[in-house]
Amino acid sequence: MRLLQCDDAGRYSLTDDFVADNAPPYAILSHTWGPDEIKFCADQAEQHGLRYFWVDTCCIDKSNNIELQTAINSMFRWYRDAKRCYVYLADVSSAADTDARDNVAPWEGPSEKADGSLVVGHSKSSSRRRIPASALCGTSLSDFPVSEREAWVRNRQTKYPEDLAYALLGIFDVHMLPNYGEGRENAQKRLRKKIQKAVKGTRANDFSVTFSLSDVPETQHFVGRESELAEMRTNLNSDGSRRVVVLHGLGTLVLQAS
Structure with missing residues (x-):
């Protein structure tokens, strides 16, 4: 992974490509696009004593298919391993500035991971998606049922329809090659197969038994x-x-x- 750094003159530059496990401490940006988000991330990282930061619009060469595939499958881990995660939400205001007529979700402030390594700002959109606070603060995602984790992105809007499926790769700890152009339904079908294999194991069907109560006598007592x-x-x-x-x-x- 490549990281951004900012010198004293305010100039940005990319580092060499680090092996993710050997990357220096860094901040990472989660966002809805905005013109000042990179400066926001750089300033926040400096305040927290971090020299390096990661922004996908700059740090991924999307013209390189291998790099793009690697990034999509590694994205969740990169966010998880960051020392700080900043949320830049251009469509979210503070509670004091929120006007119900604008249908803008108010800012609720940060939550912190149990080990203190990750700070995440979030809005009421997280509540509307029914994401438990424990899922954002270090609880293993495997503790949550498959159907619940799928529901977390149900109303998400993505630039490309396939990204609705690709966004779940890290949440289910599975990997698959992106295939832009296959459409959302095909991407989701491939994802479900990966999830079923990961959850049940490759030989689960060898011992599967259909559960049915059709032949069980009913008692009224x-x-x-x-x-x-x-x-x-x-x-x-x-x-x-x-x-x-x-x-x-x-x-x-x-x-x-x-």
């Missing part, structure tokens, strides 16, 4: 566990993080003599 079910609902009513509750033991049948 099963005693439900109302109190246990109520407790389960309470325990599962959480902040969106994954929780597992097990109801074990045999059910109780009320037998009537004929």
Whole structure:
């Protein structure tokens, strides 16, 4: 990965290509396009004592297919390993400046990763996408169900339709080559196959058993566990993080003599 640096005269330059694992401490920019975002990132990095920073518009040679493919598959890791992540949202104002007529989401301030290495500013759009705060602050993403992680980008707008699928590569810890022009649906199909293979394993189908209750006799005398079910609902009513509750033991049948 190449990084940007700014000298005392305010001139920007690119570093040599670092191996990601050996890159120096750096800041990274997440953004919706704006004319001052690079200066914003450079100034913020300097305030936090960071000499280097990364901005995708400058640090990726998109005319080089191999470099672009590498960047797309490495993007999540680059953000994860950054010392600071700055969010430059041109369409978000502070809460004091928000006008409901403008339909602009107010700024809610930063959240910090548990180890203190990453600071992320976010807006209410994160809440609307139902992204739990724990997912932004260090909880392993594998702790969240596949369907929940897919929902995080459901309303996202991307420049290219395929990017809606490619944006999930790091979230599911899978890799695949981008193929711009294949369309969103084909990209999502390829992504789902990768996810299924990663979650279930390549030999999962060898031992799969269809689950069906069609041949199970029904009893009218099963005693439900109302109190246990109520407790389960309470325990599962959480902040969106994954929780597992097990109801074990045999059910109780009320037998009537004929």
